[in-house]
Amino acid sequence: MSEADASARLWLVVPAAGRGRRMGADRPKQYLTLEGRPVLAHTLSRLHQAFPQAQLCLCLDPDDDRFDPAWVPFARWRRSPGGHERADSVRQALAALAGEAGDDDLVLVHDVARPCVTVADLTTLLSALREDPVGALLATPVADTIKRDDGQGRIASTEPRDGLWQAQTPQGFRYGLLRQALEQAAAGGVGVTDEASAVEALGLSPRLVPGRRDNLKITHPEDLALAAHVLAAQREGAASHAGQGLAEHAHLASKETD
Numbered sequence: 001m002s003e004a005d006a007s008a009r010l011w012l013v014v015p016a017a018g019r020g021r022r023m024g025a026d027r028p029k030q031y032l033t034l035e036g037r038p039v040l041a042h043t044l045s046r047l048h049q050a051f052p053q054a055q056l057c058l059c060l061d062p063d064d065d066r067f068d069p070a071w072v073p074f075a076r077w078r079r080s081p082g083g084h085e086r087a088d089s090v091r092q093a094l095a096a097l098a099g100e101a102g103d104d105d106l107v108l109v110h111d112v113a114r115p116c117v118t119v120a121d122l123t124t125l126l127s128a129l130r131e132d133p134v135g136a137l138l139a140t141p142v143a144d145t146i147k148r149d150d151g152q153g154r155i156a157s158t159e160p161r162d163g164l165w166q167a168q169t170p171q172g173f174r175y176g177l178l179r180q181a182l183e184q185a186a187a188g189g190v191g192v193t194d195e196a197s198a199v200e201a202l203g204l205s206p207r208l209v210p211g212r213r214d215n216l217k218i219t220h221p222e223d224l225a226l227a228a229h230v231l232a233a234q235r236e237g238a239a240s241h242a243g244q245g246l247a248e249h250a251h252l253a254s255k256e257t258d
């Protein structure tokens with residue numbers, strides 16, 4: 001770790017200003033209920049478990065009247081106005097941090113629509129970012145056969161999937177580099193759907209950090225039920241881990257008293 005990184009602060013930018021059009025619900029998907037709480041509350045709580053000391057910048061639609069600050073577990077946080085596209089929301093959030101964030105500060109951008117990200121993956125990604133001056137993102141290798149359509153519902157070609165990855169979030173970068181990348185993309189009219197592509201447009205190659213396939217982005221109606229299953233499975237996994245730990249402890253304790 002460089003000296004600059006040792007003193008760098010961690011900022012979390014959470015774009016939460018989308019309308020959830022593909023979800024087709026009566027409200028933006030970040031306010032749909034998942035296990036009794038809004039999706040937004042789950043996502044912020046996962047981030048807080050991993051990084052309790054970080055500072056949060058939450059991008060919200062200026063007309064959002066559903067947001068409740070009680071869902072924010074961070075001590076230091078602010079809201080910033082969402083933009084037209086996701087990239088605009090993130091760019092505006094970074095602009096709102098100008099003067100406070102240093103160029104070498106670390107920024108993790110995480111979709112509010114990904115509530116199932118694990119604390120382990122969050123900390124792995126941050127470690128990768130600390131080691132990599134370009135930046136890093138969670139991603140998974142493509143597992144399905146990929147078809148391109150002909151525009152009329154038939155296959156035009158089957159695409160080689162070797163070397164293809166699906167990008168997830170968080171995506172992490174140094175503040176100065178990410179701000180420059182997103183400003184340049186906006187000025188050049190380059191539409192970017194994630195932070196990494198803005199950085200790629202500068203001729204740089206962020207690091208792919210293998211993540212979990214269950215870090216899904218709630219996008220379509222069926223994804224909400226999937227996310228509920230994932231959260232339940234993760235809880236069961238954690239409980240059986242803890243149970244295993246207790247069993248091992250009991251086993252060792254019984255050996256000690258043998």
Ligand SMILES: Nc1ccn([C@@H]2O[C@H](COP(=O)(O)OP(=O)(O)OP(=O)(O)O)[C@@H](O)[C@H]2O)c(=O)n1
Nearest residue numbers: 015016017018019020021022084085086112113
């Ligand atoms: N102008 C926008 C658009 C999206 N987002 C956020 O970016 C993330 C990923 O976007 P997406 O899944 O596309 O969400 P929506 O834009 O809400 O969905 P849709 O495209 O179906 O309308 C979400 O957390 C969303 O809230 C944002 O902050 N500002």
Ligand SMILES: C[C@](O)(CO)[C@H](O)COP(=O)(O)O
Nearest residue numbers: 086111167168169193194217
């Ligand atoms: C950033 C992202 O989650 C990476 O997969 C994704 O591109 C955002 O989704 P959108 O539908 O393009 O807004």
